[in-house]
Amino acid sequence: MKYKAITPIVASIAVTMALAGCSSGTKDAGTATATAAATTSSSPSQTESAKASSLRVLWWGSQPRHDATNKVIDMYKKDHPNVSFQPEFQGFDGYWQKVTLQAATNNMPDVLQYYVGSADTQQFMDKNLIAPLDDLVVNKLIDVSDISESALSSGKLGGKLYGIPLGVNAKAMVVDPEAYQKAGLTIPENGYATWEDLGKDLVKLKAVTGSYGADDLLGENFMFPYYARQMGQVQYADKTGIGFDEKTYVDFYTMKKNWSKEGLIPPIDVFLSIKSPEESNLVKKKSAVNIIYTNQFESISKAAGKELKLIPLPGPNGAKAMDLRPGNHFSIPNNSINKEEAAKFISYFVNNVEANKVLNADRGMPVAGKVRDGIKDGFTPAQKVAAAYIDQVAKASAPMDPQPPAGSTEIEKLMLDLEQQILYNKTTPEQAYVTLKSESVKILDKNKK
Numbered sequence: 001m002k003y004k005a006i007t008p009i010v011a012s013i014a015v016t017m018a019l020a021g022c023s024s025g026t027k028d029a030g031t032a033t034a035t036a037a038a039t040t041s042s043s044p045s046q047t048e049s050a051k052a053s054s055l056r057v058l059w060w061g062s063q064p065r066h067d068a069t070n071k072v073i074d075m076y077k078k079d080h081p082n083v084s085f086q087p088e089f090q091g092f093d094g095y096w097q098k099v100t101l102q103a104a105t106n107n108m109p110d111v112l113q114y115y116v117g118s119a120d121t122q123q124f125m126d127k128n129l130i131a132p133l134d135d136l137v138v139n140k141l142i143d144v145s146d147i148s149e150s151a152l153s154s155g156k157l158g159g160k161l162y163g164i165p166l167g168v169n170a171k172a173m174v175v176d177p178e179a180y181q182k183a184g185l186t187i188p189e190n191g192y193a194t195w196e197d198l199g200k201d202l203v204k205l206k207a208v209t210g211s212y213g214a215d216d217l218l219g220e221n222f223m224f225p226y227y228a229r230q231m232g233q234v235q236y237a238d239k240t241g242i243g244f245d246e247k248t249y250v251d252f253y254t255m256k257k258n259w260s261k262e263g264l265i266p267p268i269d270v271f272l273s274i275k276s277p278e279e280s281n282l283v284k285k286k287s288a289v290n291i292i293y294t295n296q297f298e299s300i301s302k303a304a305g306k307e308l309k310l311i312p313l314p315g316p317n318g319a320k321a322m323d324l325r326p327g328n329h330f331s332i333p334n335n336s337i338n339k340e341e342a343a344k345f346i347s348y349f350v351n352n353v354e355a356n357k358v359l360n361a362d363r364g365m366p367v368a369g370k371v372r373d374g375i376k377d378g379f380t381p382a383q384k385v386a387a388a389y390i391d392q393v394a395k396a397s398a399p400m401d402p403q404p405p406a407g408s409t410e411i412e413k414l415m416l417d418l419e420q421q422i423l424y425n426k427t428t429p430e431q432a433y434v435t436l437k438s439e440s441v442k443i444l445d446k447n448k449k
Contacts, residue, residue: 051082053341058088058102059113060095062276062299065362072355076348083341093275096120103129108333110342115328116155116163117400119236119408125157126406126447131334132160133343141343143351146368154326157403163329164346167364169293170324170393171226172310172386173217174300179288183208191312195255198314202264205288213264214289215280216271218256220419221412222291225401226313227252229321236404241411241440246433253422253429260423268423278303294386295327295364301382308382310389312396319396327364365390407447411440 059069066089073085088109090098102108103124114130115121124130133155136142142164144152155163173191180187183204192198202213217223225235228244237243259265266281274280277300281287291313292300301308312318330346332339349355353374356366361383366372379387418432427435 053082053338054084054086055111055338055342055345056086056088056109057111058109060090060092068359068362071358072349075355076345091275106335108335110332110336110338111345112331112333113328114163114331116157117403119404119412122404122406123409129334130162131332131339132162133164133332134161136339136343137161141340142347146351146370151367155329163331164350165326165329165367166350167295167327167361167366168324168390169295169327169364170390171313172292172294172389173313174290174292174297175309175311176282176288177307177309179205179208187309188311191318192314195315199259199264206264209286209288211286212266212281214287215282216265217289217291218252220415224252226321230315230317234401236408236411238405241444242436249433250429257422268420293327294390295362297386298380298382310385312393320398322393322397323400324394324397325400405444407443410443414439
């Protein structure tokens with residue numbers, strides 16, 4: 001499974017975005033409500049005098065997520081007749097490019113599926129495009145009383161709250177027990193102790209599948225940050241742009257290049273064509289291992305049509321490298337003139353039990369305790385597996401990395417470009433690291449001006 005970083009839009013868009021940074025107002029938003037009454041954890045009451053509001057809500061995901069989110073919007077409208085909605089949704093591919101274009105034209109939605117603290121989203125923070133939510137929480141328009149501080153802290157930067165987590169996820173390795181049995185292998189319940197051990201099993205699994213041992217297990221966006229944490233390092237650093245040394249980078253890409261050459265993972269052309277876990281080689285029975293977030297386990301299990309299993313990621317120092325993280329957040333852009341109504345909808349989304357029965361933990365295990373208790377009896381077998389895995393990881397994980405510096409989006413794009421050059425034999429890992437190190441400093445300096 002791969003996760004693409006945002007590709008910066010042409011220079012004119014970037015300039016427009018910079019100019020649009022702190023402005024307010026939106027073409028499609030309705031009038032703001034003056035109501036500041038406290039909301040309940042389920043269904044905020046409405047008065048007859050409530051003003052009509054129109055909320056644009058934007059999210060990414062698969063079709064089941066779209067259907068469920070639209071159903072919850074319909075549920076909310078029944079109890080809040082003064083609020084109408086303009087839902088916007090698409091797959092993850094191209095999502096951040098769309099948000100960048102909306103930002104450039106001062107046309108961001110009222111509620112935005114977001115991810116606080118990621119390289120993909122840092123540009124929006126740098127331009128002051130996302131509104132802090134602290135006052136909305138203080139005024140009880142967003143109820144966070146049943147959300148742990150640990151989960152809530154994932155939406156904070158610089159001491160301010162910018163996103164409400166919609167669920168908790170963890171990275172996981174998903175394996176095909178049937179393939180392991182055919183290969184005469186035992187699934188390591190606590191994960192592979194070393195990457196070398198995994199590589200040896202992939203050789204045997206490739207013989208069983210006839211194609212590959214695994215999907216792309218070594219994606220820059222998904223796995224490299226974990227690999228760096230295993231080595232006691234981080235992907236990004238404030239003063240140097242990157243926070244990992246040459247050995248870590250070279251070892252990682254030497255392993256990826258060798259595994260691809262040996263057919264243990266697909267060649268670059270194959271894995272670049274895969275857009276979601278449901279399209280993976282594991283689902284097509286052409287591999288026996290993949291990496292996912294736990295909230296994707298339900299959909300990949302359905303797509304595979306067979307029993308799959310979750311185990312921790314491979315390699316040493318797993319507890320130091322692993323973290324629990326929000327699947328994503330809901331945030332409110334600064335240009336919204338419907339912040340109060342947007343806040344009430346977000347509060348309903350995370351706290352209402354009936355709504356979350358419909359959402360069915362698609363964005364991760366619910367963050368509100370009463371919601372988890374209220375929906376767990378309806379979990380599918382796959383969801384129960386994911387929930388048990390998260391409990392396992394929670395006992396052996398570390399805090400998330402610090403906020404990436406301004407310019408990290410450009411650094412990640414550079415890393416992706418260099419990854420392709422390595423895999424297409426246009427450069428070596430050693431040469432790529434030299435380029436990455438020097439260019440990262442330049443990117444960092446440029447973004448400090």
